[in-house]
Amino acid sequence: MSENSNTARNKGTAMVTGASSGIGAVYADRLAGRGYDLILVARDAGRLETLAARLRASTGRKIEVLPADLTRAEQLAAVEARLSADPDISLLVNNAGISLRGGLLDNGPAELAGLIAINVTAPTILAAAAARAFASRRAGTIVNISSVLALAPEMFDGVYSGSKAYLLNLSLQLAGSLESLGVRVQAVLPGATRTEIWARSGKDVDAAMPGRVMETGDLVDAALTGLDRGEVVTIPPLADEALWITYDNARRALAPNLSRRQVADRYAFEVAA
Numbered sequence: 001m002s003e004n005s006n007t008a009r010n011k012g013t014a015m016v017t018g019a020s021s022g023i024g025a026v027y028a029d030r031l032a033g034r035g036y037d038l039i040l041v042a043r044d045a046g047r048l049e050t051l052a053a054r055l056r057a058s059t060g061r062k063i064e065v066l067p068a069d070l071t072r073a074e075q076l077a078a079v080e081a082r083l084s085a086d087p088d089i090s091l092l093v094n095n096a097g098i099s100l101r102g103g104l105l106d107n108g109p110a111e112l113a114g115l116i117a118i119n120v121t122a123p124t125i126l127a128a129a130a131a132r133a134f135a136s137r138r139a140g141t142i143v144n145i146s147s148v149l150a151l152a153p154e155m156f157d158g159v160y161s162g163s164k165a166y167l168l169n170l171s172l173q174l175a176g177s178l179e180s181l182g183v184r185v186q187a188v189l190p191g192a193t194r195t196e197i198w199a200r201s202g203k204d205v206d207a208a209m210p211g212r213v214m215e216t217g218d219l220v221d222a223a224l225t226g227l228d229r230g231e232v233v234t235i236p237p238l239a240d241e242a243l244w245i246t247y248d249n250a251r252r253a254l255a256p257n258l259s260r261r262q263v264a265d266r267y268a269f270e271v272a273a
């Protein structure tokens with residue numbers, strides 16, 4: 001066994017993006033508690049350092065801070081390079097993300113491209129780097145933080161929900177294709193959760209979702225329970241699991257019918273008499 005192999009005692013290193021606040025900061029706390037060393041990624045180096053110092057003191061784990069703006073190509077490349085080169089990394093939590101002030105009509109190209117850069121491009125590139133590295137070691141886990149809005153586009157603006165649907169789609173395909181290579185993939189679909197993302201995008205979560213806001217600790221603890229259960233898709237607020245299973249089965253039942261040589265009868269071209 002090599003010096004860098006992840007033994008039962010040493011779970012290896014988890015890289016958590018968006019670890020400076022909200023869901024990412026709680027993942028950092030819980031994963032350090034579970035015995036992972038950490039690499040914490042976000043733009044705010046000060047907040048990352050404060051969290052790292054607290055977790056080093058409380059858990060004794062090795063906690064590294066890797067400040068990066070994941071919308072900047074060269075900084076994203078540095079994080080990607082670390083994922084590719086560090087054999088101790090066993091878990092990637094693709095968590096960093098933003099929401100818009102307003103929707104498609106209220107935002108210009110810079111804001112729209114910025115959301116896609118952090119919610120879609122960055123997690124894709126990091127997932128690819130992690131998948132290649134983990135597959136070469138035949139071990140590792142990728143967690144993508146999607147949203148229940150991936151399933152409910154009518155509830156919110158379509159740019160944000162579309163970015164989260166993208167992550168669900170990516171996760172479902174990767175989970176199936178990477179399983180035989182020893183790589184696990186989980187998509188986590190939070191509902192409204194009490195974090196800064198709401199205020200950062202000019203919203204009041206309690207006004208938007210009165211009485212239906214989950215606390216961040218509960219969300220992350222449930223997501224980790226879902227990971228322990230071996231789930232590919234974890235929806236912490238969904239009480240009736242059968243609803244998801246029914247939906248997923250209906251979606252999968254479409255698949256054999258979605259490519260045919262003939263157009264469906266209802267689209268058949270009729271020559272006017």
Ligand SMILES: NC(=O)c1ccc[n+]([C@@H]2O[C@H](COP(=O)([O-])OP(=O)(O)OC[C@H]3O[C@@H](n4cnc5c(N)ncnc54)[C@H](OP(=O)(O)O)[C@@H]3O)[C@@H](O)[C@H]2O)c1
Pocket residue numbers: 017018019020021022023024041042043044045047068069070071095096097098099118145146147148189190191192193194195196197198200
């Ligand atoms: N809260 C909810 O209701 C909810 C529901 C469903 C899904 N989610 C998803 O959960 C994830 C975490 O969000 P949150 O709710 O915990 O919100 P949050 O507290 O605002 O956290 C977002 C994190 O992303 C980081 N981040 C933002 N832009 C970045 C950039 N350009 N480069 C690097 N890091 C960046 C932020 O750190 P810096 O500012 O320091 O860079 C912060 O650590 C997101 O993907 C979000 O879409 C949230």
